[in-house]
Amino acid sequence: MSIFDFEDNLSIGSVYSVDTATIIIRVDQIEKLRKLQVNHLIAIKSSKSGQHLIGIINRITRKATDEVTSPEDISEPTHFLTENILKVNLIGTLLDKVGSKNNVFKRTLDTVPEIDANCFPIIGDNITKFMKVISSHENYNNPLSLGKYSIDENAEAFLDGNRVFQRHAVIVGSTGSGKSWCVAKLIEQTAKLPMANAVLFDIHGEYSGEYFKADGIQHIKVANPEDLGKKDNLLNNILMLPYWLLTYEEMLAMLLDRSDSNAPNQAMIFSKTVFEAKEAYLDSIGDTSFKGHITIDSPIPYCLESVLDTIRDLDIGMVPGSNGKEKQGPFNGKLTRFIQRLDAKIQDKRLGFLFQVSVAELEIDWLNKLCNLLMCGTKLNDKNRGIKVIDFSEIPSDILPLVIGLVARLIFTVQQWTTSDKRHPISLLCDEAHLYIPERISQDSASELGLRTFERIAKEGRKYGVSLVVISQRPSEVNRTVLSQCNNFISLRLSNAEDQAVIKRLLPENLAGLTDILPILDIGEALVVGDCSLLPTRILIDEPTIKPDSATIQFWKEWSNDEAEQDIANAVSGLRRQSKVVC
DSSP: OOSOOOOGGGOOEEEEEEETTEEEEEEOOHHHHHTOOTTOEEEEEOSSTTEEEEEEEEEEEEEEEEEEEETTEEEEEEEEEEEEEEEEEEEEEEEEEETTEEEEEESOOSSOOOTTOEEEEOOTHHHHHHHHHHTOOOSOSSOEEEEEETTEEEEEEEEOHHHHHHTOEEEEOOTTSSHHHHHHHHHHHHHTSTTOOEEEEESSSTTSSTTSOOTTEEEEEEOOGGGTTOSOTGGGTEEOOOGGGSOHHHHHHHHOOTTSTTHHHHHHHHHHHHHHHHHHHHHHTTOOSSTTTOOTTSOOOOOHHHHHHHHHHHHSOEEEOTTSSEEEOTTTTTSHHHHHHHHHHHHOGGGHHHHSOOSGGGSTTHHHHHHHHHHOOSEETTEEOOEEEEEOTTSOGGGHHHHHHHHHHHHHHHHHTSOGGGOOOEEEEETTGGGTSBSSOOSOHHHHHHHHHHHHHHHHGGGGTEEEEEEESOGGGBOHHHHHTOOEEEEOOOOOHHHHHHHHHHSOGGGGGGGGGGGGOOTTEEEEEETTOSSOEEEEEOOOSSOOSOOOOOHHHHHHOTTOOOOHHHHHHHHHHTOOOOO
């Protein structure tokens, strides 16, 4: 039985013209026109029985024209004629019955409305019934729901959790729009699943605070100078990312000055020496499995100090001359600047998580432990640790894109080499994505390598069970290639015209008008469009029980507090120690 039982006297008007997925409705009574608003839903009788076409009001227009008594007398109009016009975008079809199911909404248009077909507003009880239809979900114990529909707060807004992560998603919103709460609500919902598997790149530490804790969420931080040299860092959720995980290009991006005339020699020597060091390491452990198959990019441990010693010897090397005296070798003096840069990186304690590794991190099996920490969605001590929040807030900003790109590349590569029957899907939630998935790349080759990883995941990740959730307050500064691969958009308030234009370009043409509401959305209210939602609509995000540390600072309130305190001493101490831990 249909949820709609419209009587003809409830009709607001009839179809005047049809253009693919857009129709024009003529409204005869001004009283009915006054009750309508942009983005309200309209039901149109289909030419097929048992069906209603569903549309969203895009524009309401009242036009006046002059009427004259005769074609010859054009000087004096007798009265005005008015036309009340609705422009409506068709978004789907409601079918009374499909197989054994009643009242099924589909995002397809099997028919187009006939001219003069009656049109009805979906209001009152009808809107509640319709929202329940589109909110139907598969019988999961924990369906994905971020909140309630703005047009009917009695109806819970369920999203298709499969499609949110299968087809990549975008969460955007200006500062103070509630974006962090939306992300927290999504993580809170996901963490309840027994085999959830996701990694959140926490750039500012707002998801690593004391109030953002729950079963299913595991907090990891990148090692700072105070963590160096400790045993069992991984067991304590302290992340080391040793240099031998970097590819040849990534290492050179950090170390090589391509304006140096000796750069080709430096790159060639470094490549040859590192490859030999990896082979020497495999010989030292008696390996017979990998040696014949490795490349310069293979994640095989090696001793960086021995590589540096070899390059130093070449830089000062002498060879026998023709007259019996020694002369400078072919690389004498040509590697000096490269050695200085490499030595400076090794000594920089801010980069200790890369270069100041312990004996444990040079073991061949250490990579297995790292991947288990980053990617494992299994249970530990009867508690799911599926959501991994990695705190990157203490990473120097100049190498942040490279480091995050390294983690993303490692996860994607391991997924690639996992057999399909053993592959467990994983999602990468990229907070502040504009910092490391930028639209414009400077001459910084390290940033370019990180971006290349995310572009590949956006294009190919779905095949290997890797999804992206791009989170940013400036979508206009996020890479367009990555955004174009995202099929789900959760947009909170956006006040910048460039950011609004980005979202508009990503939407189908007949839905582009929905972006007009982006600057007037309330705090915590989002426009949801895409494969994850049957209906493009506004959702009021429910308050999450776990709170990110992202509350907007109340300047006037704090300046008015005569008991306010500042802790400059500990801040300066942390700056010097490169650690936020208060001693």
